[in-house]
Amino acid sequence: MSKLHDTIHRVTQRVIENSRGSRAAYLELMQREADNQPDRAQVSCSNLAHAYAGALEDQEALKANRGANIGIVSAYNDMLSAHQPYGRYPERLKIYAREVGATAQVAGATPAMCDGVTQGETGMELSLFSRDVIALSTGVALSHAMYDGVLMLGICDKIVPGLLMGALRYGHLPTIFVPSGPMPSGVSNKEKQRVRQLYAEGKATRAELLESELGSYHSPGTCTFYGTANSNQMMMEMMGLHVPGAAFIQPGTKLRQALDREAVHRVAAIGRGGNDYRPLGKCVDEKAIINAAIGLLATGGSTNHAIHIPAMARAAGVQFDWSDLAELSSAVPLLARVYPNGAGDVNHFHDAGGMGYVIGELLEAGLAHRDVLTVGPSDLAAYAQEPGLDGEALTWREIGESGDAEMLRPASAPFQSDGGMRLVQGNLGRACFKSSAVERERWTIEAPCRVFEDQPSVAEAFRKGELDKDVVVVVRFQGPRANGMPELHKLTPPLGVLQDRGYRVALVTDGRMSGASGKVPAAIHCTPEALGGGPLARLRDGDVVKVCALTGELSTTADLDSREAAPDPRDEPGFGRELFAMMRMHADSAERGGSAMLATAGL
Missing domain, CATH: 3.50.30.80 (IlvD/EDD C-terminal domain-like)
Structure with missing residues (x-):
């Protein structure tokens, strides 16, 4: 591994210095929260009875206080294709927990709206603030103090940032994000774009446009273009908050299920009761935030994250702004071209080497922080591999060279010298x-x-x-x-x-x-x-x-x-927009993250 690039080092040190007071206050709060979390054996029996009453299959284990109790926070609905697979997840995750002597309960649900559905419609005006609602819903879910670890089920645009912002206020708990993966590829992105432009010029009918769109967005799983949802999954890999390599494995496959099982087993292993305590608040530090930004730049990810990264950082006591992002961009080369920056989609990206290849190249070139605390078995180097199956066993293997030079290139010969x-x-x-x-x-x-x-x-x-x-x-x-x-x-x-x-x-x-x-x-x-x-x-x-x-x-x-x-x-009231008036009134600037919740909390 090469020495860390001077620009990466300089920006990191500036972020650490700018965050010194707020980060120290955050870590002090998390330590206090950890110290104050009661041992369930000391909690009132009436409280416990309420928590255990619905857990019929796990009541005896919960009563005996055997093993970790894992909270599941789910953003399931079946209007979002990416979140439709989550409907059956709790049943499986509970089984996987029992395999290692743990238990799991659905701690709560969060809303999950789709920007693709609300695009150009009035509902889009609720989208950004849905992130605050998701963070608040996550806080409500985790307020019961019944959990030793957390599994986050969410993928799309505001949902992952909102889940992370909420979870970071319970940062004394180990937390793993569990994606469900992208849908198989459909109509080519180039063809979809062609029909959209024909329709804009009046040269294609609405029926032809709808047929093209349905050919692209056609089944359960994340949309396959490299927008905010898939950029979220990239960032969770770069921050070490996934099981390594989990981002872009399709739903319903054996490998997907093996990664889900590993997430449950792993979150049970990294709690306070063992020898490898990895709380979320320690994992998400200044270097992890820098890594998220570097991944965004190296892959040409969603510009929405120019808003989300500062907001997520603030939730962890880290101060990060657009000057930091721009300076990082001057040093981080563009290693990937995924639609809309290229022809292929995230399935092609994964097949060409995907996040494992990108992370390996960044680490080898000294362009990312290896020494971050991840939820995986080691540091970020564990994420420079790709997962696979050896029979029924989950394994990881080296990736080697890019499988498609039009999709992925090494840091020594990038698509362009800066992150764009x-x-x-x-x-x-x-x-x-x-x-x-x-x-x-x-x-x-x-x-x-x-x-x-x-x-x-x-x-x-x-x-x-x-x-x-x-x-x-x-x-x-x-x-x-x-x-x-x-x-x-x-x-x-x-x-x-x-x-x-x-x-x-x-x-x-x-x-x-x-x-x-x-x-x-x-x-x-x-x-x-x-x-x-x-x-x-x-x-x-x-x-x-x-x-x-x-x-x-x-x-x-x-x-x-x-x-x-x-x-x-002045907008006329309607479509629920008036319910969000207090959020509009108190929201801070886009560069600060555009959050009313963080602004009013003084973060």
Whole structure:
């Protein structure tokens, strides 16, 4: 293993220094929580009776206080394809627990909404704040103090960050995340993108579009493109919170079941009662957060994690911001091209070597921290292998060279020398630019802007031909406090069409995009947001705006100081949005994680 890269070392030391007080306070709290957790033998019999009454098969073991009692927190529903397999998981996990003298109970459930279903609809305005709700639900599930370890059943966009944020407040407990894996590959991503653009131009029918989409999203399992859900699984590997290699094994396979069994056996083994105590709060430290960011950059993962990583870090007392992410990006090469950054999906990625290959390359090049406390058998090096079966036994093996040089490359010959996540800033604020998906000749766009305050207005202007020119499309009042910071993927097909027609086009917004942000240059998550008078609120149609990933510039030549901010639009109540008014009111900036829960908790 090579010496740690100077930039990785420098950023890590800065994060450690910036986090010194908050991290110490967090660890002190976790120690106090561990010391205060009662031995169940000392808990009131009435309390225990309530907890044990429903556990008919395990009552005797629970009464005798034999072995660890494992809490299962599940985000199961059968509307999310990725979470549909979790329906039968508790039955199996309880059996696996009994194999090692432990017990397991479903501690609680969390909501799990799908950004793919709410895309462009009103429900998307609840999406980001669903992360806080999930964290709070996790807190409720673990509030019973009946558990010696935790299994987290969740995969998708806000769900894994929310589960982790909630679990970190119970960081004295060992915790393992248990994915269910991606669905098999369907219609090629290139074909799906082609039909979407044809539909945007009016050259494909709605029936043809639906048929194409159903060919892609067709069965239980995670969507196969490399968006936020699969980026979550990558990060859990990079942080050492999975059984090694568990991320991208498909549902319903023997190997998937063997990994699930190992997760149960392992969480029972790393509790306080044994010799290998690995509490979550110790696993998720500054180096683990840095590793998560490095994995994001090395694989071209979802830009949503520019919001989620700071939020997850804060829950563990770690301070991490976009300057840290951008500096890491300057040193971390892009090793993977997975759709939408390449042709193949996560199944092809896994078959080519997957996370084991990426982690091995990063460690060998000194681009990741090996010396992190993982839930696995050792440090991060255990995650540089791939799982398999020898008969019925779970094994791990070396990966060797990449199985597809168009999908995965070594650190010595990457797709590009940096991680493709850039900070752009100037008199319009600070924003993220995902350069890994954008052709280099489009990294700089300077053009008059058109200003909009919602997606339908952009679509209407596109249909009327008003955007057939070089243009920077500004979509504002989309931040956390304005309307919950929805994703804006209905913008991608029309802007992609304009780009294909030969125009120089860019997007600037205080809203969100994700791993599916695509080929159009975009300055996203802009902070400060327009609500409350941020710079975007002072832009007017025709102002010249420059977005440049090369120089890190996000600016306008307009005299913003001389203008009044546009009035804040007020949404009509409906679709449950009014229930989240307090979250919008208290949410902090996108760079801080866009969380009302963390802001009001003073974290």
